[in-house]
Amino acid sequence: MNAITSPENAVVSREEWLEARRRLLQLEKEETRLRDRVRAERRALPWVRIDKDYVFRAADGEKRLADLFDGRSQLIVYHFMLGPDWDAGCTGCSFHSDHVDGTLAHLNHHDVTYVAVSRAPIEKIEAYRKRMGWKFPWVSSYGSDFNYDFHVSFTPDDLAKGTVHYNFTEIPREQAHDELPGLSAFYRNGKGEVFHTYSTYARGGEELIGTLMILDRAPFGRNEEAIMDFVKRHDEYEPAQASASSCCH
Incomplete structure (x- = not known):
């Protein structure tokens, strides 16, 4: 269980709390309106035609990028950090992926297919998927330029240059890795014809992680010193213990 650092919030009357809560509500409404504007701008982005023939390996054989749509018109690709020589998937990517299976029926009904892509061979992907108990589609881009073209994988030569191109800018080698996370959308x-419509990196996909959104409304929030420093793979947590102050006895 993650250690909780208790904040020292003021304790006030119900009337004072309501006044403070109404002030916060105005900020939340501003945030919602800004989010709506960002979403509209995202939908209005120009598109880029994909002309390269990317080949992936799935559990049931070879697939092209167009095949990943599975008959739908929209595709979300999650760039899952699992390199060819890694023993397990990235902890943060695994945290994200714990939230996916329950959304698939809703996404598919809305003409959207979700697929994870990693550079690890499909045998390693399938072994890790079995360990985690996930059902979403997941393919290997091993031997393909796909991860490199979408700036989520980097060669030793890339890393030796001192900076790599990630999140639409150059970042220092110290902040980079051979694999980094991201999400891309296609039509x-x-x-x-297939078009690249959108990509986001780093914390850009954070809103897809429902646990974080719930924690943001909890009394102590995320209770972190570094981004997601409390997260483990779901089979690596110690058994949760009921709080001594639990109302359930």
Whole structure:
């Protein structure tokens, strides 16, 4: 269980609390309106046609990028950090992926397919998927330029240069790794043409992690010193113990 650092919030009357809460509500409404503006700008982004023939390996054989749509017109690719020589998937990517399976029926019904892509061979992906108990589609880009073209994987030569291109800028080698996280969106039209419509990196996909959104409303929030420093793979947590102050006895 993550150690809780208790803040020293003021204790006030109900009337004072309501006044403070209404002030916060105005900020929350501003945030909602800004989020709506950002979403509109995201939908209005220009697109880039994908002309390269990317080949992936799935558990049931070889697939092209257009095949990953699985008959739908929209595709979300999660760039899952699992390199060819890694023993396990990234902890943060695993945390994200714990939230995916329950959304698949809703996404598919809305003409959206979700697929995770990693550079690890498909055998390693399938072994880790079995360990984690996930059902979402997950393919290997091993031997493909896909991860490199979308700036989520880096060669030793890339890393030796001192900076790498990530999140639409150059970042220092110290902040980089051979694999980094991201999410990309694609559209496939009636003629079978595929377009890249959007990508986000670093903390850009944070809103997809429902646990964080719930924690943000809890009394102590995320209670972290570094980003997601409390997160472990879900089979690595110690058994949760009921709080001594629990109302359930």
